[in-house]
Amino acid sequence: MKATKITADELKEKFEKKSNVIVLDVRPQQQRDDWQISGSIYKDIYDRLQQGDSTVFDDMDLPKEATIVTVCAAGRSSQLAADILADKGYYAQSLEGGMKAWNYAWNTAEASDDTLTIIQVRRVAKGCLSYIIGSGKSAMVIDASLDPEVYFSLASTRDWNIIYVSDTHIHADYISRSIELVKVTGATHLFTENADVDYPFVPLADGQQLRLGDAYIKAIHTPGHTPESISYLIDESYLLTGDTLFVDGVGRPDLKADAVQTRRKAQQLFVSLSKIKGLPNDPLILPAHTSHAIDFDNVIIGNKLSGLVHQIELLNIQEQQFVASIVERIPQTPANYLQISAINKAGQHDGIDPADLEAGANRCAIA
Template sequence: MTNTEITSEEIYENIQNKVPLLILDLRAPENYMAGHIEGSANAKCTSMQQKQAIMSKLPMDQKIILIDDDGNEASQNANMLARFGFDAHYLKNGIRSWNKTLVKSKQDTVISNEKLWESLKSDKDVFLLDVREPMEFAEFKIPGAINVPLSELFTSRAGEKIPKDKKIVTICSHGNRSMVATFALAQRGIESTSLEGGMSRWNQVLNANTAIKNVDLTIIQVEKVGKGCLSHIVGSDGQALVIDPNYPPSKYIEFAEKEGLKITKVIDTHQHADHVSAAKELAKITNAELYFSAKEEYKIEHKKVDDGDVIHIGKKQVRVIHTPGHTAGSMTFVVDDKYAFSGDTLFVESVGRPDLRDKVEEFASDLHDTIHKKLLKLESNTMIFPTHHGEGIKSTENGIFYTTPEMAKKLALLDLSKEEFVNKVVSITTPRPMNYSIIIKVNKGTIPIIEEQVPDLEMGPNRCSIQSS
């Protein structure tokens, strides 16, 4: 059997002789950060699945040295790697045997999705390094990220693309490749942080901005940052109606309570296809009334709303308008004849796609009628809040996404005749949302879901609008 043991003196000699080493520290992140061998990276795995995923990404042509507290865990892992053909070793007697200087970390080894979001809002020195393959990166990404595939990070030319004076955050789909990326960067003396859970978790960040705040009405817009999904909290007289809530539902309670509101009613504008609705779960944990469209089928206990109905919330009345097109049962909710919540029917930059239920011509015709005969007939300055925004669409100064009938009339698609509109929409071929057929069944209530499954099910960009040139 290969001897995988190595002493601190041998490691130091290798470092002095500039032997390429991949030094992986298996200790808890806080212990690693308190003091580690310079050039090493923290490789504490939280599960066997993660360990296997990371092992599959390690380079076979480099000398790997594992370090722990006393050598026990490291020796087991080194022997396992050696059996798979890696040139793997472990530090005899662990970090306690290292008699040279240890360095402290300036950055956390991992960063949560919400902490990264807060950092991006306030820290201009964050450098986002996405190590997925180019095709994955092209599908969806964090704005401002730079793509360098993991395989390139272990090559000499990769260093040219990576700044030395920034706080580097590595990104992949689930946090495994990004951890390996921190190994490659550590080899070059570059400290970095891995995004915990990767893009899967990034898609779950919710950010709230107050759109309207007056004596008897509060409207809070909640953005699912990674997907561009939008939901809304409408509050009056201490009560709140939540429209199109996303996961995680607990955040809506937090957002509402900050404004002194209690969630008493929850509703979806339609049966979503690109993300999992949190309406059922939010209603359950808040003991709120749950509403869905009367024109769509659900296997979930709820109250039905239809065209012309009125929902009372505090001192306000919410008027229901049937607005088919994106789906047959889509509804728009209007408050004070000043504010409308249009679901996926009308967006800031486009209109909802009518092809997700395989009745594209019929739904496209309905969509044209809905927009021209109903939404554009609202008062010209009505603020219309959609349930999505596209990539690159700018919000207002206070972070709000909305359109108005006057603004919407400038969309090229809405300048077409009905026949031209239908023909144009039918001719546009855009990939459907990932997992859309499963998501529809989940939102309908025919497939059960647990919150831990949501991030992977929602993975990818939102694709609920018509993308036309």
């Protein structure tokens, strides 16, 4: 029996509605280890599927009342798996386009107070986190990683006008959509002063303050992960840290750097983290990435600064030990990072399909 297909948008809707769905991953183990759909189950049958083995699920008992969605890299092996399950009487569907299509699935979570609302827009597979800060009738978008229409629609439903757009740094794991968003909205494009990019922007000095509706946003230069890294302190209560500080680690300083440069950038990172640790009011830290697949739970990914200082060992050691520990713990280099960072420096990706470059794990953090 030929099983049907399900699109990434349709699967996203099922998650949002809390439907009875089981996602069954049939990729090779290494691909699953790189990135996956949150809550999915796994069966190591990829090679057997390629060999035409129809007995791959004979030892597996799945609930017949659930929709079983099979997933692979691009949708071919998952179709084979779904067909076998359909022959066994399950309602099975294959994720059309596989993980390459799921790469752009997203959801949101919010933090708010009497003055502002922060919408965290999350690419659920890759763990990219972007933000819409709204206050009064105005909004600012930071680290846009999805189609501009996503941000425009979310802002429009709140009756916000996007007046500022910025990135926290030159990203190396996804193609920034900030320039496209500026073109759509007419917003002012902000970035760190002296940032080494090939497109025009309005520079922000360290400590410079912006007014957004009834809120105030302060630019804080935090180099280390990259030279132009910048964090945004919002009303002294929220800090968007980009790839400088995560909820489970700190940024890596080695990309596009030799051994000597890596140590120098690690020293800069230590200084930047010390600057962050010295902030008053224990702000909520909101990073640009998370290292795991994201649930459809509407729970914001972030933590109070005090909580991170308590949890992350690297925030509690002296500079010399910090640099040595960072160098020892550098993870595997992200795929395509040189090409992606070059595209983001240039500010255009004409003729390039971002999905071909962005698929795979996020490796920006050192824990």
